[in-house]
Amino acid sequence: MKKKLLSMLLVAGVLTGILTGCGLTETGSSKEEGTFATQNTAQARTIAEIKEEGKIRIGVFSDKNPFGYVDENGEVQGYDVYFAKRLAKDLLGSEDAVEFVYVEAANRVEYLQAGKVDVILANFTVTEERSEKVDFALPYMKVALGVVSPDGAQITDVEQLKDKTLIVVKGTTAETYFEKNYPEVKLLKFDEYQEAYDALLDGRGDAFSTDNTEVLAWAIIHDGYTVGITSLGELETIAPAVQKGNTELRDWINEEIIVLAEEQFFHQNFEETLKPVYGEDVDPDSLVVEGGVVE
Amino acid sequence: MQDLGIQVLFRGNNFLRLLEGMWAALRIALIAMALSVLLGFLFGMLMTIHNRAIQCISRIYLETVRIMPQLVLLFLVYFGAAKHMGVNLSGEMASILVFTFWGTAEMGDLVRSALIAVPTHQYESGAALGMKKWQTYFYIVIPQSVRRLLPSAVSLLTRMIKTTSLVVLIGVVEVVKVGKQIIDASRYTNPKAALWVYGAIFLLYFAVCFPFSKLAAVLERKLAE
Structure with missing residues (x-):
C-alpha cells in the first residue's frame, strides 16, 4: 500500500516537473521560462x-x-x-x-x-x-566569434558555410548567432568543447565556430587548421x-x-x-x- | 613532439583522478542498484496483484520512467527541486534518487515477469502445505524467480554504470568528465592525449562491468544445481 502511495507521488512529481521543466532544453520556449523564472527561483545567498x-x-x-x-x-x-x-x-x-x-x-x-x-x-x-x-x-574580457577550419578547405567568409556543416557547442553564443542569422548553415551540436573539437578533427563537420579566443588558441597547436574568420558578429563581452x-x-x-x-x-x-x-x-x-x- | 600520448595518464595525479572518477560513478550505480533491488521486489510483487487501480498506476509509473530520458529526470531533481521546492540536493544524491527511481521501475518489471513465470501449481502447493502467503513467497516463489532474474538484473546494473556518464551535467565529476579534464588540460602540450585517455576509460569500464557479468554467470550456475 505504501508503495502505491509512493509511486503515485512520484508520478505526480514527474508530471508537474514536465510542465515546468521544459525550459532546460534552453533553445526555444524562453518566453514561457522567463515568466516562471522570477517566481520560481531559489533565493540566492546574501x-x-x-x-x-x-x-x-x-x-x-x-x-x-x-x-x-x-x-x-x-x-x-x-x-x-x-x-x-x-x-x-x-x-x-x-x-x-x-x-x-x-x-x-x-x-x-x-x-x-x-x-x-x-x-x-x-x-x-x-x-x-x-x-x-x-x-x-x-x-x-571581450570577444567576437571565430571560425576554424582545415587548411585544405579554408572557410574565410560566412557565405562559404552555406549548405555546409558547422560544429557548435550547445548553449554558446555561436549556436544562437548562426541559428538567428544564417539558418541555411547546418549545425552539428555538442554538449562539450572536447567533443566538438574531436568532431572537427574527425571531419564530421566543415568548420567549428565559437569565441575567437578559444579557436585561436586551439589553432596554434593544431597544424593544418587555421582560423579563417577571426572576428564575426558583434564584439561581445564576458x-x-x-x-x-x-x-x-x-x-x-x-x-x-x-x-x-x-x-x-x-x-x-x-x-x-x-x-x-x-x-x-x-x-x-x-x-x-x-x-x-x-x- | 617526442612526448608519447600515454604519458599523459601518469603525469601528476591523473591516473588516481581517473580511478576516483570511476569510483564516483560506480558508487552511484551500486547504491542505486541496491535500493532498486529492494524496492523493485516490492514493486514487482505489487504489479502481480489483480487490482485495476494498482495495475494502472504501476503502468503509468513504468511508462513514465521509460519515456523520460534520464537526463531530464536528473535536471528535474537537481535543479527543479532547488528552484521550486527549496530542496538543495547534492549532485550525487540527486543521481542516486533518479537512478533508483529508474531502477525500481525496470527491476519491478523484471520481478513481475519472473514471478508470473513461476507456475501456478507452485503457489498452490505452498498453500496446500499450509503455508502463509509470505511463506509461499519467501520459501518457494522468490528462490525460483531469483535465478531467472539474475542475468537481466546484472545487465540493468551494467547499463546503470554506463549511464552514469550523464551525471556530469549536474556537477558530479565522474570518470568520463575527469578524462575530458585531463585531455583539455594537456591539449596544448599533448594533443594526442584523447586516444589514450578514452582507451584507459574503456578499460576501466570493462574492468568494472566484466566481473559483474562473470559473477552473475557463476551464481546462475550455482543456483541451477
Whole structure:
C-alpha cells in the first residue's frame, strides 16, 4: 500500500516537473521560462550569508583551457579562476575561501537560478537573452566569434558555410548567432568543447565556430587548421553573472572590478594565465577589459 | 613532439583522478542498484496483484520512467527541486534518487515477469502445505524467480554504470568528465592525449562491468544445481 502511495507521488512529481521543466532544453520556449523564472527561483545567498559560511561558491569551467581547467594535480586553473580567487580574497580575506563548482556551457543559467552557486565565472558572454535570466556585472574580457577550419578547405567568409556543416557547442553564443542569422548553415551540436573539437578533427563537420579566443588558441597547436574568420558578429563581452535580482552581490563585484583597474589586475591575469598559451602575438588589449570599460 | 600520448595518464595525479572518477560513478550505480533491488521486489510483487487501480498506476509509473530520458529526470531533481521546492540536493544524491527511481521501475518489471513465470501449481502447493502467503513467497516463489532474474538484473546494473556518464551535467565529476579534464588540460602540450585517455576509460569500464557479468554467470550456475 505504501508503495502505491509512493509511486503515485512520484508520478505526480514527474508530471508537474514536465510542465515546468521544459525550459532546460534552453533553445526555444524562453518566453514561457522567463515568466516562471522570477517566481520560481531559489533565493540566492546574501553577502552576509556568504561571509557567515566563509566560502563563496563560484561556477567555473573545468575543461576550457586556458580560462578554466583542471591541471594534472587536480587543481583548477585559468583566467576565470585567477579572478575568482581574487574575488574570494577581497570578500573573505583568503583566496582559498572559494568553493569551485564545475559547470557546463548548457547548465550555467540553471546553476544560478537554482541558487547552487553565488557567481558564474565561466567565460559567460553577455547577451540580451541571457540578461533576462541572470544579472551580469561589469565585463572583464571581450570577444567576437571565430571560425576554424582545415587548411585544405579554408572557410574565410560566412557565405562559404552555406549548405555546409558547422560544429557548435550547445548553449554558446555561436549556436544562437548562426541559428538567428544564417539558418541555411547546418549545425552539428555538442554538449562539450572536447567533443566538438574531436568532431572537427574527425571531419564530421566543415568548420567549428565559437569565441575567437578559444579557436585561436586551439589553432596554434593544431597544424593544418587555421582560423579563417577571426572576428564575426558583434564584439561581445564576458562578465561575471549572478542570480537575477541579486543586486547586492552584483554591485559589490562591479565596485571590485573598478578598483582592480588601478592595479591593472586583468593585465596581470593575462600575463599569468593567457600569455603562456597565446604567445607574444596576441595583444592583451584585444582581449582584456579593465574597470569594465570597453573601448 | 617526442612526448608519447600515454604519458599523459601518469603525469601528476591523473591516473588516481581517473580511478576516483570511476569510483564516483560506480558508487552511484551500486547504491542505486541496491535500493532498486529492494524496492523493485516490492514493486514487482505489487504489479502481480489483480487490482485495476494498482495495475494502472504501476503502468503509468513504468511508462513514465521509460519515456523520460534520464537526463531530464536528473535536471528535474537537481535543479527543479532547488528552484521550486527549496530542496538543495547534492549532485550525487540527486543521481542516486533518479537512478533508483529508474531502477525500481525496470527491476519491478523484471520481478513481475519472473514471478508470473513461476507456475501456478507452485503457489498452490505452498498453500496446500499450509503455508502463509509470505511463506509461499519467501520459501518457494522468490528462490525460483531469483535465478531467472539474475542475468537481466546484472545487465540493468551494467547499463546503470554506463549511464552514469550523464551525471556530469549536474556537477558530479565522474570518470568520463575527469578524462575530458585531463585531455583539455594537456591539449596544448599533448594533443594526442584523447586516444589514450578514452582507451584507459574503456578499460576501466570493462574492468568494472566484466566481473559483474562473470559473477552473475557463476551464481546462475550455482543456483541451477
